[in-house]
Amino acid sequence: MTTTTDTTPNTAPSKIAVITGGSRGLGRNAALQLARRGIDSVVTYRSQQGEAQAVVDEIHSLGARAAALQLDVGDSGSFAAFAQALRQALRQHWGRDRIDHLVNNAGMGTHASLAETTEAQFDELMRVHLKGPFFLTQALLPMINDGGSVLNVSSGLARFSLPGYGAYATMKGGIEVLTRYMAKEFGARGIRVNTLAPGAIETDFGGGAVRDQAGLNQFVASVTALGRAGLPDDIGRVVASLLSDDSRWVNAQRVEASGGMFV
Numbered sequence: 001m002t003t004t005t006d007t008t009p010n011t012a013p014s015k016i017a018v019i020t021g022g023s024r025g026l027g028r029n030a031a032l033q034l035a036r037r038g039i040d041s042v043v044t045y046r047s048q049q050g051e052a053q054a055v056v057d058e059i060h061s062l063g064a065r066a067a068a069l070q071l072d073v074g075d076s077g078s079f080a081a082f083a084q085a086l087r088q089a090l091r092q093h094w095g096r097d098r099i100d101h102l103v104n105n106a107g108m109g110t111h112a113s114l115a116e117t118t119e120a121q122f123d124e125l126m127r128v129h130l131k132g133p134f135f136l137t138q139a140l141l142p143m144i145n146d147g148g149s150v151l152n153v154s155s156g157l158a159r160f161s162l163p164g165y166g167a168y169a170t171m172k173g174g175i176e177v178l179t180r181y182m183a184k185e186f187g188a189r190g191i192r193v194n195t196l197a198p199g200a201i202e203t204d205f206g207g208g209a210v211r212d213q214a215g216l217n218q219f220v221a222s223v224t225a226l227g228r229a230g231l232p233d234d235i236g237r238v239v240a241s242l243l244s245d246d247s248r249w250v251n252a253q254r255v256e257a258s259g260g261m262f263v
Contacts, residue, residue: 016099017243018042020073021106023052025203029236030103031055035064037240044071067093073106073132079139100148101243102140104133109205111164122167129171134178147190151242152179156199160262176254183252192251194242199258201230225260
């Protein structure tokens with residue numbers, strides 16, 4: 001199912017970004033920041049179509065265009081069908097069949113010690129955070145314009161270590177290695193690939209713990225050089241910057257946006 005809102009066409013075609021998990025949290029904020037810069041978005045959602053439609057409406061209010069498509073990034077068997085649905089949405093609403101940017105953002109967290117992590121938890125994290133971005137990028141690569149970009153979202157936890165996040169961070173470490181290989185192989189087409197590693201951000205991720213638990217929020221602030229937990233705008237602005245032409249010579253890099261956690 002797809003939802004969309006159009007604005008009056010511009011004389012020059014706008015650029016289009018696909019943002020997985022764009023109906024909420026950091027993905028939503030990134031889509032809105034891109035809209036403020038004139039970049040359209042296709043946001044994906046797993047089950048909350050209403051939230052996705054609300055993002056589409058917000059993007060429209062900012063003067064950009066958007067569509068929402070259902071996608072479970074943990075189900076790589078659905079990616080061929082998603083690619084076809086994306087082509088149809090692009091042709092219907094933009095009169096095009098290619099995109100400029102792919103942001104592999106969708107994810108979920110599991111908090112468990114290494115001794116207590118189950119195989120089912122490990123497998124789910126791998127499907128969502130490593131296998132999903134690998135094969136979704138593969139499926140959409142023919143649709144990315146030469147000179148475009150891919151941005152893979154990692155985590156500060158791939159650099160510093162906190163008990164209970166070992167399995168999650170392992171997947172994010174894998175995505176950082178994958179980023180460098182993508183940059184190497186896609187470079188012949190001028191496609192840049194970078195990693196964005198957020199620190200602790202006040203969103204609903206992980207049940208909204210950083211946002212809602214005062215003690216955790218204060219702890220994050222105490223180990224962050226800038227003295228506070230991150231906000232969604234802190235990350236959305238970096239996404240917009242990394243996708244912009246201003247960052248055209250930034251490639252194969254890990255960019256951490258954590259306010260200086262554990263420096």
